[in-house]
Amino acid sequence: MKTPLEAWVDRCAQLMQPDKIYWMDGSEDEARRLVEIGKTEEKIDGNYIFSDINADEYPHSFYHRSHPTDVSRTEHLTFVCLPNKDDAGPNNNWMDPAQAKEKMYALYAGCMKGRTMYVIPFMMGHPSSPYAKPCAQISDSAYVAVSMRIMTHLGKEAIARIGTSDTFFKGVHSIGTLNPENRWIMHFPQENTVMSFGSGYGGNALLGKKCYALRIASYLGYTEGWLAEHMIVIGVESPDGEITYFLGAFPSACGKTNLALLDPTLKGYKVWTLGDDIAWINVGKDGRLYAINPENGFFGVAPGTSEKTNPVMIQTLKNNKFFPTLFTNTALDTDTRTPWWEGLTSTPPAHLIGWEGKPYDPASGKPAAHPNSRFTVSIKNCPTLSKEYDNPNGVPISGIIFGGRRKTTVPLVAECFNWDHGVFSASIMGSETTAAATQQQGVVRRDPMAMLPFCGYNMGDYFKHWLSFKTRAKHLPKIFMVNWFKKDDDGSFLWPGYRENSRVIKWMIDRVKNKVAAQESLLGNVPVPADLDFSGLSITETARKKLFDINTQDWKKEIADIEEFYAKFGDRIPRELHDQLAILKKKLDR
Ligand code: GTP
Ligand code: SPV
Ligand code: MN
Numbered sequence: 001m002k003t004p005l006e007a008w009v010d011r012c013a014q015l016m017q018p019d020k021i022y023w024m025d026g027s028e029d030e031a032r033r034l035v036e037i038g039k040t041e042e043k044i045d046g047n048y049i050f051s052d053i054n055a056d057e058y059p060h061s062f063y064h065r066s067h068p069t070d071v072s073r074t075e076h077l078t079f080v081c082l083p084n085k086d087d088a089g090p091n092n093n094w095m096d097p098a099q100a101k102e103k104m105y106a107l108y109a110g111c112m113k114g115r116t117m118y119v120i121p122f123m124m125g126h127p128s129s130p131y132a133k134p135c136a137q138i139s140d141s142a143y144v145a146v147s148m149r150i151m152t153h154l155g156k157e158a159i160a161r162i163g164t165s166d167t168f169f170k171g172v173h174s175i176g177t178l179n180p181e182n183r184w185i186m187h188f189p190q191e192n193t194v195m196s197f198g199s200g201y202g203g204n205a206l207l208g209k210k211c212y213a214l215r216i217a218s219y220l221g222y223t224e225g226w227l228a229e230h231m232i233v234i235g236v237e238s239p240d241g242e243i244t245y246f247l248g249a250f251p252s253a254c255g256k257t258n259l260a261l262l263d264p265t266l267k268g269y270k271v272w273t274l275g276d277d278i279a280w281i282n283v284g285k286d287g288r289l290y291a292i293n294p295e296n297g298f299f300g301v302a303p304g305t306s307e308k309t310n311p312v313m314i315q316t317l318k319n320n321k322f323f324p325t326l327f328t329n330t331a332l333d334t335d336t337r338t339p340w341w342e343g344l345t346s347t348p349p350a351h352l353i354g355w356e357g358k359p360y361d362p363a364s365g366k367p368a369a370h371p372n373s374r375f376t377v378s379i380k381n382c383p384t385l386s387k388e389y390d391n392p393n394g395v396p397i398s399g400i401i402f403g404g405r406r407k408t409t410v411p412l413v414a415e416c417f418n419w420d421h422g423v424f425s426a427s428i429m430g431s432e433t434t435a436a437a438t439q440q441q442g443v444v445r446r447d448p449m450a451m452l453p454f455c456g457y458n459m460g461d462y463f464k465h466w467l468s469f470k471t472r473a474k475h476l477p478k479i480f481m482v483n484w485f486k487k488d489d490d491g492s493f494l495w496p497g498y499r500e501n502s503r504v505i506k507w508m509i510d511r512v513k514n515k516v517a518a519q520e521s522l523l524g525n526v527p528v529p530a531d532l533d534f535s536g537l538s539i540t541e542t543a544r545k546k547l548f549d550i551n552t553q554d555w556k557k558e559i560a561d562i563e564e565f566y567a568k569f570g571d572r573i574p575r576e577l578h579d580q581l582a583i584l585k586k587k588l589d590r
Helices: 004-016 028-040 097-108 142-151 156-162 208-224 256-260 311-318 419-427 459-467 498-512 541-548 552-567 575-589
Strands: 020-023 061-064 078-080 116-124 133-139 169-174 184-188 193-197 227-229 231-237 243-249 270-275 279-283 289-292 297-301 325-328 331-333 338-340 374-378 399-403 413-415 430-432 444-446 478-482 518-521 524-527
Touching (some): 097 184, 133 142, 208 227, 208 279, 231 279, 419 478
Antiparallel strands (some): 413 524
C-alpha cells in the first residue's frame, strides 16, 4: 500500500510527466550532486544555473542568475482560493478554488517532460517542536531543491512525521517556461496546498516560506488559536546578563534581517538571533506568548549589507561551514570571482559583471546588483545564533516591535498604551514599497503588521484574531512602533539606523523592566530625552527633535487614508479598532 505522500507524488508525476523522480534526503552529498547538476546540466536562458565563487573568500558558495523577469515576488499573480471571496478579503487576490485548480492543472500537464521532479520532504520548525509542521514540495528546479535544504529542516525526519497521514502541507511547484504571462501562485488554505508555476524566485517558489509559513499558516493559526507572522525573533542580552526576547515586524526589505543579526554599538548589549523573517507564536502553559522560527536559513537582501552595517551577516557568509550558500542576482567581480552589491564597498570594483550578465558600466546610472539580489545561507553559520534556537517550545516574548519605512509622519519610537492600542497602531501601519515585490517602488501603502502580502484570509478577521489574545494570554508583551527611515528635508536619513538601533532597543528593555518613565504623545509613550542614549552620536538637537516630531497636518491626511483602508473591510473591522481611531481623531482635533 502506498502512503498518502507516495500517492500524492504519483498523482503529480502522472500529471507533469517528469523523466525522473528524485526523493531528497537532505544530505550534504546530495546537495553537492545537485549543485553539480546546476553547473553542468540545468540551464536558464542558455546559462548553467550555478557557477563557482572564489572559495577562499566565500567557502561552499555559488552564484545564480535568475531569468531577468523573475527577480522578486509577484503579488498581482498571487491568489488566495478560499470558497468564499469575502473570507479572502480585499487584502488578497481571489479565485474560485475549482477554477484555480483547473487553470493550474492545464499548465502542469506535461510540464516536466525532459526534467527531473525533486520530491522535497521538510519540516517547518524544529522536528522536535510540538509547533512544527510536516510538509512536502515537488519542484523541477535544482535551484529550488538546493535552496530548500538551506531554508528548511529537510530530510527523512519529515517523512517519518508525515507517516500515513494525508494532512501534511502539499507544495506543487514547476518553473514552467518562466514566462511572466504564465506565472501563478495559488493558495488553497482549506486543503493545506499551494500550487505555483512559472517562477523560481524565493517567495514564489520556496513554498515553505511565505506561501506556507505565512499565508497558509496564518489561516491555520486563525482556526487553531495561534499566530503566523512576518517577524524576526531575537533575544537581547543587557549588561545584567538577562536576555529579553522580542519579535519585530517590518515590511519586506525594511530591516528585519539587519535587526535580527544586530551587533549593538551600545556597550554591554548583545543580540542573540533566532529568526529573521517568520515567527510562529503560541500561548505557552504559563500564559505568555512563545515564538519559534519555522525556517532554518536566511534569504537576505544583499544590497546595503557590509562590514559596517551588518558585520555579523558578513561573518555568516564568510565563515561558511554549511554546504552551500547561494548568491542570486548580485554583481560579480571578475578579478576576484566574488559577489558584489551596492553598499558592500563604497566604490565598485574595476571589473564587474552586472546582475544581467553583461560587463557593468558605472556610467549607466543603474545598479550593478539587482536591488532585490539576495543570499541564501544556513542560520547555523550565524555566530550570534541563540542557544535557544532549537528549543522546541520557543522563547517567551516581552516586546513586539512594528516598523514601517516612512520619510515623514511616524516618529523614531513610541510605546503603545495597551494591547488594543497596539493592535490598532499595527493595523494602520504604512510603509513605502520596496524592490522585494514587482510593483511601483517608494509609494506609501497600508501594510498592517507587515502582513499585507502574506495574510491568507480577510484582514478584518485577522485583526479580530490579534485582539483575541487579550483573553487567550495571561501576560501580553508590550507593543512598540518604530521608524528607522525618517528623512530630513534634504533627503538624508535623520537616524543612523543599523547598529545604532540598539539604542532604541535598550530603551524598550528599560520600559519592559519598568526602569524608566515615559512621556505621553499622540501616538504612544515616547522616551524622556535623557533616557534615550545618544552618547557618541553626531546628531544635532534639531535632528533629535525632528525624529520625534508628530505633525498634526500629516496625521489628518493619514487618518483619511486609514479610514479609506478600513472601509474596504466593511463590518469585518472590529469595534475596538474603530474606537481607537475615534480616540486618535479626537486627540488630533484638540
Ligand atoms: P525581507 O527579506 O525582504 O523581508 O527584508 P528585511 O526586512 O529582512 O530587510 P533587510 O534587513 O534585508 O534590509 C533591507 C534594506 O534596508 C537593506 O538595503 C538594508 O541595508 C536597509 N536597512 C536595514 N536596516 C536599516 C536601518 O536601520 N536604516 C536604514 N537607513 N536602512 C536600513
Ligand atoms: C520578502 O519579500 O519579505 C522576503 C523575500 O523575505 S521572499 O521570501 O521572496 O518573500
Ligand atoms: Mn520577508
